[in-house]
Amino acid sequence: MSAVLTTPTILDAPESRFPLDLSSRIPRIRDLFHAATRNQWNPATDVRWDDLDPSAYTEDQRFAARLYWSRRAWGEYGAISESPALQIRFCQEKHPADMRLFFTIRSQEESRHAEVCYRMAERLGGYIDQPVKTAYQGSVATHGVRKLALDPDSPLECVIAALVCAAEEIAFDVFKHLIDITPNPVAKQVLKLVMRDEVRHCAFGWHYMASRVRHLSPEELERVRQAVITMIEKVELNGYHSAWLAPETPASRVEVESDRITWEAGLGATVEELEKPVFIESIRRIRRQMQSGWGIELPMFTHPRIQGPF
Amino acid sequence: MQPTPILVERRFPLDLAQSLGSIRDLYEAGKSERWDPERDVAWAAFDRAAYAPAVLEAARKVWSRRAWIEYTGLAETPALLIRFCLEPGREADPKYFLTVRNTEEAWHVESFHRMAEACGGYIDRPADPAWEPVINQTLYRQALDAGQSLDEYVAVHCAVEDGLELELYAAYLGNARDAMVRGLLERVVADKRRHAEFGWIYLASRAPQLDAAAKAGVARAVAAWIEGVALAGYHVPSLAAGIDARGEAAAAAACAEAGLGAVTAAAEEALFAAYLRRARARLAELGVAVPELAHPRLGAI
Numbered sequence: 001m002s003a004v005l006t007t008p009t010i011l012d013a014p015e016s017r018f019p020l021d022l023s024s025r026i027p028r029i030r031d032l033f034h035a036a037t038r039n040q041w042n043p044a045t046d047v048r049w050d051d052l053d054p055s056a057y058t059e060d061q062r063f064a065a066r067l068y069w070s071r072r073a074w075g076e077y078g079a080i081s082e083s084p085a086l087q088i089r090f091c092q093e094k095h096p097a098d099m100r101l102f103f104t105i106r107s108q109e110e111s112r113h114a115e116v117c118y119r120m121a122e123r124l125g126g127y128i129d130q131p132v133k134t135a136y137q138g139s140v141a142t143h144g145v146r147k148l149a150l151d152p153d154s155p156l157e158c159v160i161a162a163l164v165c166a167a168e169e170i171a172f173d174v175f176k177h178l179i180d181i182t183p184n185p186v187a188k189q190v191l192k193l194v195m196r197d198e199v200r201h202c203a204f205g206w207h208y209m210a211s212r213v214r215h216l217s218p219e220e221l222e223r224v225r226q227a228v229i230t231m232i233e234k235v236e237l238n239g240y241h242s243a244w245l246a247p248e249t250p251a252s253r254v255e256v257e258s259d260r261i262t263w264e265a266g267l268g269a270t271v272e273e274l275e276k277p278v279f280i281e282s283i284r285r286i287r288r289q290m291q292s293g294w295g296i297e298l299p300m301f302t303h304p305r306i307q308g309p310f
Numbered sequence: 311m312q313p314t315p316i317l318v319e320r321r322f323p324l325d326l327a328q329s330l331g332s333i334r335d336l337y338e339a340g341k342s343e344r345w346d347p348e349r350d351v352a353w354a355a356f357d358r359a360a361y362a363p364a365v366l367e368a369a370r371k372v373w374s375r376r377a378w379i380e381y382t383g384l385a386e387t388p389a390l391l392i393r394f395c396l397e398p399g400r401e402a403d404p405k406y407f408l409t410v411r412n413t414e415e416a417w418h419v420e421s422f423h424r425m426a427e428a429c430g431g432y433i434d435r436p437a438d439p440a441w442e443p444v445i446n447q448t449l450y451r452q453a454l455d456a457g458q459s460l461d462e463y464v465a466v467h468c469a470v471e472d473g474l475e476l477e478l479y480a481a482y483l484g485n486a487r488d489a490m491v492r493g494l495l496e497r498v499v500a501d502k503r504r505h506a507e508f509g510w511i512y513l514a515s516r517a518p519q520l521d522a523a524a525k526a527g528v529a530r531a532v533a534a535w536i537e538g539v540a541l542a543g544y545h546v547p548s549l550a551a552g553i554d555a556r557g558e559a560a561a562a563a564a565c566a567e568a569g570l571g572a573v574t575a576a577a578e579e580a581l582f583a584a585y586l587r588r589a590r591a592r593l594a595e596l597g598v599a600v601p602e603l604a605h606p607r608l609g610a611i
Contacts, residue, residue, distance in 0.1 A: 002398055003318040004456045011314040011455075015385075015448040018435035020378055022423040034348060037417070042341045074324055080405055081319060081395035084388030084412075088450050091385035100384050104416040107388065111409035112341075118326045130322035146392065150316075 009150040010092050025096035028207045032200045033102040036109065041193055043116035052123050052186040057265055062125045064261035068269045070128040071255065073117035075241065078145075079110035083163070085149035089156060096211075102204060109197040116190050123186075124267070132258075133251035144235070155220060157212050158227035161294075164205025166228045166286055171241050172198045173282040178270055187268035206293070213294045225296040232283065237303050242279065244272040244305060272305065280310045315456040317396035326402045332511050333403040336504045340410035345497050347421045356428050356490040361568055363430075368564035370429040372572050375558070377422035377432065378445055379545065383415035389450035390463070397460050407508055414501040421494055429570075440553045444542045461516050461524065462531035465598070468509025470532055470589050474545055476506040477585045478578065487569025495571050510592065517596040528598045536586070536603055536611070546582050548575035551606045579608065586611055 024030040054062055087103040089095075121127040145163050148154045175195040182188045216224070239246025243255035262269035270278075287298045300309035328334045358366065391408040394400045426432040436442060449467065452458050479502050483495035513528075520528070543550030547558035555575070565572035573581070590600050603611045 002320075002396075002456070004315045005318055006313045006315050008313045009316065011316075011451040012311050015446040015450075017378065017381065017446050018442050020381060020434050022377060022381075022419065022432060022434075033416070033420075037346045037348070037413075040341075040344045042344075044338060044341070073326060074321070077321075077324060077326070080409065081321070081392060084391050087388040087412075088385050091450070101416045101420060104384065104387075104412040107391070108409040108413045111406050114326065115406065127326060129324050129326070134322075146319075 008152065010089060010152050011150065013092070013152075015092070021094070022097045024098055026098045026207060026211050029096070029098035029102050029204060032204055032207070033098065033105060036102070036105040036197070036200055039196065040105075041112070041196075043112055043119055043193075046193065047116065047119070047189055048186060049119070049123055052120075052184070054124050057124075057267070061261055061265040061267070064258035065265060065267040065269075066121045066124045066126060067128055067132065067255070067258040068262040068267070069117050069121040069124065071131075071243070073114050073121065073127065076110055076114035076117055080107065080114060082144075082146035083107065083110065083149075085146040086156075086159065086163075089149045089159075093156065095156070099204075099208065106201060106204065109201070113194050113197070116194065120187070120190055120268075131251065132254050133249075154227075155223060157209065157216060157220065158224050160205050160208050161224045161290075162227040162231035164202060165209060165290070166231045167236060167240070168198065168202050168205065169286050170236055170279065170282045172202050173278055173285070174241065174270070174275060177275065177278040178268060181263075181270060181274065182268050183266040184268065187266070191268065206289075209294065221294065221296055224294070225290075225298065228286075228290065228296075228298060232298075232301060237301065242275060244275070245279075245303060248304070276306060280306065283310055314451055314454065316454055317393075317456045319396050320398065328403060329401045330403040330512070330515055333401075333407055333508060333515075336508055336511070337403060337407040337410060340407065340414070340501075340504055343500060345417070347417050347424070347494075347497075350497060351421065351494045352490045353424065353428070356488070358428065358430075361429075361570070365564050365568040365570070366429045368561040369568070369570045369572075370426045370431055370433060371558070371561040372565045372570075373422050373426040373429060374433040375436070375547075377419055377426060378436075380415060380418045380422055382445075382447065382449055383412060384419065386449040386453055386467070387412040387415060389453035390468075393453050393460055393463075396454075400460075404508070404512060411501075411505055411508070414505075418498055418501070421498070425491070425494065437557065438553060441543075441547075444539075444544055444550070444553070447539065447544070459524070459527055459531075461513070461520060462528050464509060464516070465513050465528045465593075466531050466535045469506070469513045470509070470593075471535065471540075471545075472502065472506040472509050473589055474540070474582065474585055476502040477581055478545060481573045481577065481581055482571045485566055485569070485573050486571040488571070491569070491571040514596060517598075520597075522597075525596075525598050529593070529600050532593065532598070532600050533603060536600075540582070541603075541605055541611075546575070546578045548579060549582065549605065549608075583608065583611060 084107050090100045118127050148159045175191060175198060179188060179191045237245055243252055243259055246252035259269040260271050263271050290296050302309050387408055391405060394405050423432050453463055479499050483499050486492045486495055541549050543555055547555040559575035562572045563574050566574050593600055605611050
C-alpha cells in the first residue's frame with residue numbers, strides 16, 4: 001500500500017475555466033513557446049551515437065560515466081515527475097496562456113533530456129536505476145517543486161524564482177562549463193543540445209518575474225527572497241546537482257569519485273576544483289540579477305567545501 | 311472540501327527502460343512527426359473574404375468551443391503524467407509519451423484559437439453559462455486523486471474519450487474543403503490518432519492484470535463518463551438534454567456547409583453512437599462489460 005498525502009492543495013478547488021483567455025499577455029514567453037516549437041530535436045536521431053566507442057574506455061571509466069549520466073537522468077526526471085505540477089497551477093489560477101502553452105513543451109524537453117542521458121548511460125554499458133549507496137538518495141530524490149506548486153499558500157512567484165531563477169540558472173552555468181571542458185564529441189553534443197533548451201527554461205523564469213515584480217509588496221518580495229535562499233541552501237548546497245556539495249558521507253564520496261573518473265575520461269562530468277569557481281560565480285550572478293531586477297538582496301552563503309562566504 | 315489524497319512518490323529504483331514497445335513507438339512517432347503550427351499550416355492562404363459573415367460567425371463559435379475543449383489537456387495531461395510517476399511500478403513509456411501529447415495539445419489550443427481569430431474573433435466563454443459546468447470537469451484532480459484508479463482513468467479518458475475525439479476530428483477533416491483548414495486538421499488528426507492508440511494500447515496491456523472487480527470498476531467508470539459527461543454534450547453539444555444546443559447545432563451546420571471543418575449535429579450524433587458500439591465491443595474483448603445506457607432522444611446507447 002502506497003503512502004498518501006492529504007494536505008490541502010490547489011486541486012481541492014473546483015475548476016473555473018471561463019472566461020478562457022488565450023491571447024498573449026507575456027509576448028516574450030509566447031515567443032519562447034514558438035522558439036521551442038521550431039527548435040525541437042530528437043535524442044534517438046539527432047545525436048551521433050555511433051561516434052561513441054565504449055571500448056575506448058576502461059571498465060572503471062565506463063562504470064563511472066554510466067553512473068554520472070544515470071544521475072543526470074534522475075535529475076532530469078524530477079522535471080517530469082514534479083515540475084508539471086506548475087502547469088496545473090498556471091491553469092488553475094488562470095495565469096497568462098503564454099505560460100500554460102510554454103510549459104507543455106518545456107516538460108517535453110525535460111523528457112528529451114532524461115531520455116538522452118539514459119541513452120548515454122546505456123551506450124556506455126547500461127543505465128543504473130538508483131544511487132550506488134542508498135544514503136545518497138536524499139540528495140537527489142526531490143527538489144520539492146511539486147509540493148510547492150500544489151500548495152495554495154506558496155506564492156507562484158516564490159516557486160518560479162527558486163526553481164528557475166536560482167536552481168536552473170546554476171544548472172545552466174554548470175552546463176556551459178561542462179561544454180567547455182568535455183572533449184568527447186558525443187558527450188559534448190548531448191550537453192549542447194540540452195543547453196539549447198535550458199536557455200529558454202531560464203528565460204521563462206526571468207520573463208515571468210519581470211512581469212510580476214512590480215505587483216509584489218515588500219512582504220511578498222521577502223517571501224520570494226526566502227524561497228530562493230531555501231532552494232540554494234537546502235537543495236543546491238545539499239548536492240542536488242553537484243555531488244561534491246552533498247554532505248560528506250561514504251555515499252557521496254562514491255558519486256564524487258565517479259565524477260572524477262568520468263571527467264578524466266572526458267566523458268562529461270566535472271570535478272570540485274573546476275566547478276567550484278563556476279558555482280560561486282553563478283551564485284554571484286544570480287545575486288546581482290535579483291538585486292538589479294527585483295530589488296532583493298541575497299545573503300552570503302557558506303558551505304564546508306567552499307572557503308569563506310560566497 | 312476534503313483534501314484530494316495524493317500518492318507519495320518513491321522515486322528509486324527509477325526504471326527508464328522501454329517495457330511497452332508499442333507505446334514507445336508512439337513516443338518516437340510523436341517526436342519524428344513533430345510539426346510547427348506557424349510553419350506547417352498555411353494561415354496566410356485563408357481567404358476570409360470568400361465566406362459570408364454568417365458563416366464566419368458560425369466558424370468562430372465552432373473553433374472557439376474546440377479551443378475550450380482541447381484546453382482540458384493543458385492541465386489534465388501534466389496531472390496524469392505526475393500520477394504515472396507517483397503510481398508504483400508504472401512504466402517509463404507512458405511518461406515519455408504524455409510529455410509529447412501535452413505539447414501537441416498546446417499546438418491544438420493555439421491553432422484553434424488562431425482559427426477562431428481568423429474567422430472574426432475568439433470567444434472566451436459559452437454564450438449560455440449552462441455549458442460551463444459541463445466543460446469544467448476538473449480532470450486534473452481526478453487524475454491525481456489517489457482514490458481514483460489509474461486504470462479506470464486511462465480507460466475512460468485516454469481510450470474511450472480520446473477515441474471519440476479522434477472519430478470526431480477525422481469526420482471534421484473528411485468534410486473540410488478549405489485548404490488551410492484541411493492542413494490544420496490533418497496534423498491534428500495525426501496527433502489524436504496517437505493519443506487514442508495510447509489509451510487503448512495501455513488499457514490492453516493492463517487488462518490481463520485486472521481482476522473481475524477491477525474490470526467492473528472500469529465498466530462503471532466508462533458508463534458514468536458516458537452518462538455524466540458525453541451525454542451532457544461535452545463533445546457533441548446536441549446530445550445535451552438539459553441545455554438548448556440549437557445555437558451550437560446551427561453553427562456546426564453552417565461551418566460544415568462551408569467546408570470549414572465541421573459536420574452537422576446529426577452526423578456527430580450518428581458518429582457518436584457508432585463509435586460507442588465499437589468501443590463497447592473493444593472493451594468487451596478486454597473483459598470489460600459496459601452496460602447499455604439510455605439517451606432521452608436517441609434511446610438505448
